Amino acid sequence: MSQTTSIGPLPAIFLPEVFCCHDNGELLSIYLHVPFCHTRCSYCDFFLVTRLDHLDSFFIALSAETLAAAPLLKGRRVKAVHIGGGTPSLVPVRLLARWLDLLSSLCTFEPGMEIALEANPEDLDVPKMQDLRVAGISRLSLGAQSFQQRKLSALGRRHTAEEAREITSKALRAFDTLSVDLICGVPGESPEEWQRDLRAALSLAVPHLSVYMLSAEPKTLLERRIARGHVSLPGDAVQAAMYSFAIETLCSRGYEHYEVSNFAQPGHRSRYNLACWMREPYLGFGPSAHSFIRTGELEVRRANSGSLLRYLAGPPAAASTEEVLTEEERFVEKVFLTLRINQGLDVEFLRKHDKLGQSLSGLLDLFLAKEWILLEDGRIYLTGYGFLFADHIAQELISV
Ligand code: SF4
Known part of the structure; x- marks a missing residue:
């Protein structure tokens, strides 16, 4: 999931007293958008940059944004933190740990809360996973996408099928819970190939799966390749059959199909994602992050600017758009x-x-x-x- 917030100059509606008086005791969730990846995958349209030279400055700006949000966080109980992107797993753990410490000093982390991190297999090894666990990460969301090399190469992913299997298996032991992303409908993919991916995930006993059908988003490399006739996606009927097969297979193996793309064994749903879908309040940090805030009778959605340079200039420059619904x-x-x-x-x-x-x-x-x-x-x-x-x-x- 891609998300974000910048707490710039607060309009009257965001006066801390207003927010605090009307939080209804609802638990809050937090999203952080880390806008960095090593390279851009052919199908990806998320907000990110592939140069890492602003990584340290990004975390300085993030601290400023988080401190500026102190009045909104004060006295709030937080049930879930989701660190997404981009590829947060490429960030040194000490930077993530420092931000989590800052955040936890400004609000109350509920006992047993979920702290999730999106990760790519090529960034992980056992020592790094142990460090992430020590930093507080309880849930890993692994962008494996497939356990087969042909599909990974077609998607332009940097990790190998072997790494996907190995890291999935090790992450199961390192974290309280694990989610794995799988993509179906890759150019040239047959129903049998998709079935092999599902069987691999089942054999690894992954407790949560997010299943996505590949689509050609505007302005992506994949869209251009399709327009030039270099590749094509499986037809709608094939994609629908793949999706239906995933539902039948996973539900028959005890997974709950609790959202269009998401399947969980009991007790392994994503608390952060569910909070968003159930229209519970959340605050987003980082460029392009969104927030949903309820203040008394009002419901407000806000979006941070999708510009890293504006974000680095500090909270006022990262001004967000917002609307009362x-x-x-x-x-x-x-x-x-x-x-x-x-x-x-x-x-x-x-x-x-x-x-x-x-x-x-x-x-x-x-x-x-x-x-x-x-x-x-x-x-x-x-x-x-x-x-x-x-x-x-x-x-x-x-x-x-
Ligand atoms: S790793 Fe994920 S966020 Fe980064 S470019 Fe690839 S699909 Fe997009």
């Missing part, structure tokens, strides 16, 4: 996010927004006929097949 925007978010995590979307909640009165019933009948949804106790749940159309279904539901 309207009733309609809250409704749209709730529909999209609740469907993604399949927690059951209340039909009555939708009916209140059904302008024509009849259109919602007709739409639900259509979705039932297509076997995209189930209706239970007045709530809508997506079927495994329906997850493929989650955004389309949400879009239709908010349009009635």
Whole structure:
């Protein structure tokens, strides 16, 4: 997940007294966006740079941003910290540890909280994993993407299949929990190749898997290669079959399909990601990070500037954009996010927004006929097949 926050000059809505008086006792989550990678993968459109010479300055600016957020953090209990990017595992552990120490001095870390770090296999060995554990990292999110060399080469990844297997196995012993990212639908990938990846993850007993279908995002190298006819992605039907196979395989092996792309053994869900999907408050740090803050009746989303140079100039220069959500925007978010995590979307909640009165019933009948949804106790749940159309279904539901 890519995310961020800069606490620049605070507008009236962010006066600390306002925030503190109306935090409702909700636990807070924190995101840090580390915008550095060794190289850019062909399919990646995240905000990052591939020159590492600003790494130390970045952590100086991050300290300034974190200190500027002290009024927002004061008295808050934090349930999850997620360090993403970019590739946070390329950062010296001492810099991450120092930031975590600073953060923990400004708020209260809940006992047993989750501190997760996104990592690439090529950056890790046992001593580094031990150091990360000592620094407080409890959950590793490993960007393995595949356990097969052909796929890794097609994706332009720097690690080998052997490293992916070896580090996965060692990380299982080093951290409380482990998540592994897998990509399907790589150019030239057959259903059998995808099945081998899933079998490898199962044989390694990975407790959490994030499964993504490769897509050609605008302005990426992959998009240009496809446009020039150099490569092509498997067709929609093949990708859908791969995704369906993942759902069937993982659910039959005890994984809970708790979000469109995420599967967890009991007790291994991502607490930070769930907080975002459940619209709980979180603060983001680093360039391009987002925050979601609830102050009394108001809900505010803010985004940091996606410029490293502005970020390095200090919190005021890294000014963020922010908006107070309207009733309609809250409704749209709730529909999209609740469907993604399949927690059951209340039909009555939708009916209140059904302008024509009849259109919602007709739409639900259509979705039932297509076997995209189930209706239970007045709530809508997506079927495994329906997850493929989650955004389309949400879009239709908010349009009635
Ligand atoms: S390692 Fe991850 S964040 Fe970095 S370029 Fe590759 S996909 Fe993007």
